[in-house]
Amino acid sequence: MVHGFTKTVDLKINVVSDEIYFFGQPEESAGKVLQGTVLLTLTETIKVKRLTLDFKGKMKVQWTEGPQHTHKQERSIIQHEWILLPSQNNKRPHIVPAGQHSWDFTLTLPGDLPPTLQAEMGKVCYQLTANLERSGGFLLHNTIQRKKPIRVVRSVLPSEFELVQSLEIHNTWSEKMIYDISLPSKLYAHNAIIPVSFTILPIANKLRVHAIMVTLKECCTYEANDKRKTDSRIIKINRQENPFSQAVVNHDGMPSTPWTRVLDVQVPARSPMIFCDANSDMIRIRHKLKFVISIVNADGHFSELRATLPIVIMDSFGPTISAASAEALTLPTYDESWRSLPYDRHLWDTLRQQNGSTHTDLMDSRQPVTISSFTRTMTLTSSMVPCHRLENTTMDSDLEDETVTPHNEANDENWWHGVDLSRVPSYHSMMDMDPTVPTCTQLPPAYDPIWQRCFSSS
Structure with a gap:
């Protein structure tokens, strides 16, 4: 008012x-x-x-x-x-x-x-x-x-893989040690934790790591009327003294396994503790992580290795994606492969031929079909699946035999033995394949005989 x-x-x-x-x-x-x-x-x-x-x-x-x-x-x-x-x-x-x-x-x-x-x-x-x-x-x-x-x-877009892929520095330091510094991603938001992994394998005898350190730095460049000013500042520092003091070494002073340590760097939760990355003609803001590995040589003098990796700080990763959308964008793991129905060529040919079945018929006739000891509820009518294929459809889970009667291959003259080459079989269907059926010995005919056959018939 x-x-x-x-x-x-x-x-x-x-x-x-x-x-x-x-x-x-x-x-x-x-x-x-x-x-x-x-x-x-x-x-x-x-x-x-x-x-x-x-x-x-x-x-x-x-x-x-x-x-x-x-x-x-x-x-x-x-x-x-x-x-x-x-x-x-x-x-x-x-x-x-x-x-x-x-x-x-x-x-x-x-x-x-x-x-x-x-x-x-x-x-x-x-x-x-x-x-x-x-x-x-x-x-x-x-x-x-x-x-x-x-x-x-x-x-960011999900297609910007270069931002979400891991970063790694792998090198050998002048016959002193082999080192590996890695980050899980290049992109981080406010209040995120950046885990920096150090893996060190000494080459020189009696070499000791005195300290490892990670520094998050910000560089801001401003331009006004053709004048430029650059301002750099340190946002966070994490230093670990004697990070591998508990490491086990052999009698010759060499480690039996590589030394590993993770240092966490906390990104501030808000501005002005840290600004987001910017790229315009007047304001440019960049961030980078600087790494320092300080070692003590066998003669007692100190040496330092320094490295740098650029990272991107964003305000957020955008609005929350729904669980359904996230699941749709996520590929299944190999362990989830059992959820897919193993492929059977004759069953799919039968389904393709049943064009006259209505949706109501399918909904009113549900029958469990067990293949390779895995039971799935499929929407099938009894007329859609041959009677001989529904025999022995329930078996104990510890049985390894094929529970669906295989197609009679005696009447099948196809050289691929009933396998539809347009579809990739599931993992378990390959595991349960009859070893007596030749798979690699009967290959498809070469292209030249096919080509000659087509033209000779014409």
């Missing part, structure tokens, strides 16, 4: 969502729709000169060098305006009665918008602003303004 309007005006901006998620890189990301409603609630009739709504996105960079030298630049990213109640040519105001009034709005946002960012020397922000101008200059507050910040977030 606004006191200058005698508490009669209530102006609000309601949006479907104040967070807009873009997936993928800017050049491949699809646009999203920003939509909502401007709501005006009045307790009495008022005169309105103009009502507008605008959406603005801007990028701003500013830093100071010396006591009075400031570099500053501001750029508009996107701007759009809706005229909800326009100014009339005759300068007469709109008479808006008491009650509740609403105006819907939609705007398609391009997929290459930079994400919202609030860094130390730069920011990217988006905002909706509604302005209501009341007619009459005698009023103390003749304009009411409401603002609604909109947060733009960029997330």
